[in-house]
Amino acid sequence: LKMSFRELRNFTEMMRALGYSRPISIENFRNPNFELVLDILHWLVKRYEPSADLPAPSEVHNMQDRVIFLKQAAQLMAAKGRIKLNTKRLYQADGYAVKELLKISQVLYSAMRSNPEEDDEMLGSESFTLKLTDLKDIRDLASEITEHGAIVSELLAKEDSLREARQRAISRNLEMADVEKMVRASILAAEENIRYKEKMMADLETDRSKLESKIKKKQEELERNEKRLRSLQTVRPAFMDEYEKLEEDLHDLYRDYLERFRNLDYLEFQLEQHNRKEQERIEQNERMMKRMQDKLKEDELKVLRGDVQLDEKDLEDSLLDDASSEEEVIDAKRPTSHAKGGERPKTKSGARSSKVVGSMRGGADDDDDDDESGSGDGKSGSGSGSGELSEDP
Secondary structure, three states: OOOOHHHHHHHHHHHHHHOOOOOOOHHHHOOOOHHHHHHHHHHHHHHHOOOOOOOOHHHOOOHHHHHHHHHHHHHHHHHHOOOOOOHHHHHHOOHHHHHHHHHHHHHHHHHHHHOHHHHHHHHOOOOOOOOHHHHHHHHHHHHHHHHHHHHHHHHHHOHHHHHHHHHHHHHOOOOHHHHHHHHHHHHHHHHHHHHHHHHHHHHHHHHHHHHHHHHHHHHHHHHHHHHHHHHHHHOOOOOHHHHHHHHHHHHHHHHHHHHHHHHHHHHHHHHHHHHHHHHHHHHHHHHHHHHHHHHHHHHHHHHHHOOOOOOHHHHHHHHHHHHHHHHHHHHHOOOOOOOOOOOOOEOOOOOEOOOOOOOOHHHOHHHOOOOHHHHHHHHHHHHHHHHHHHOOO
């Protein structure tokens, strides 16, 4: 069903109130029923505009006639009453069609409610007004009728077996002795039932007295507990001072804990930054030392090839600087120190080169013009310099 139960119920009640002769049930619109929709629409349009020129429902036979009828009814209601009807929904003849029919029935029903005397004259001498407040009573009566009908149906179903028992009871001749015996048995059963009921009443009375005594005791206990509770609420406990003091100490300790935790976190952060900077400094020093070593190796190769000429003074300075460079190299590997390179020996052009690492025997061929003492000193110096420089990686 494509509409709510309440709307469908209101539509059926409105049609009854408007005087529609054919009975309408909620079940009529669960499946498409075009004949009923056609009849209702024709009746509503004639009720709204008696002079409307519409074909009778009996004249509508095929699909083309249905379409023409719905178009004429929709155009007439749009022109006369400004009510827009959806012909597709009307053609479906189900819950959607009821929604379209409800537009016309609501207008007619509101007009009847606003002027009931005119509506009575239109319907006839009898008053057929129906209030929505009476619908609940009508539905209750209808449900009661249905229930009573179901009970009557069940009783009628048992009539076959009951008829035979009734006929046997009527046809049987009872003697007075048997009747008297049955009456006495019934009296004894009734008296036994009375005694049983009286015993039950006595037991219930005893239980009631016991329960009343228990309730009274519980009420007294409740009153005592309430008095004790009020007294405890007014008296300050002995340990409350100690509790408040401990609570204040706990607040102080928690505040100290938060402060120390923040400080510790900050110090750990600072330590991490410091370690990172030191690591970067060490890596930078290592890169500088590697560049210095590469440069010293290049200068040594130049000296060995004879591209650089050394004099005695520069050689002694280079040897002295070489010893200090080893200490500087060791200090440069520490985090707090920076590597510093030594001075280069002077070249032929007079510029001072970087420190020389390795053997210096290549310079002896270029000093043939020197005297023997000078060359001896040069050789001894060269030997010592080679020993010193060979230790440098």
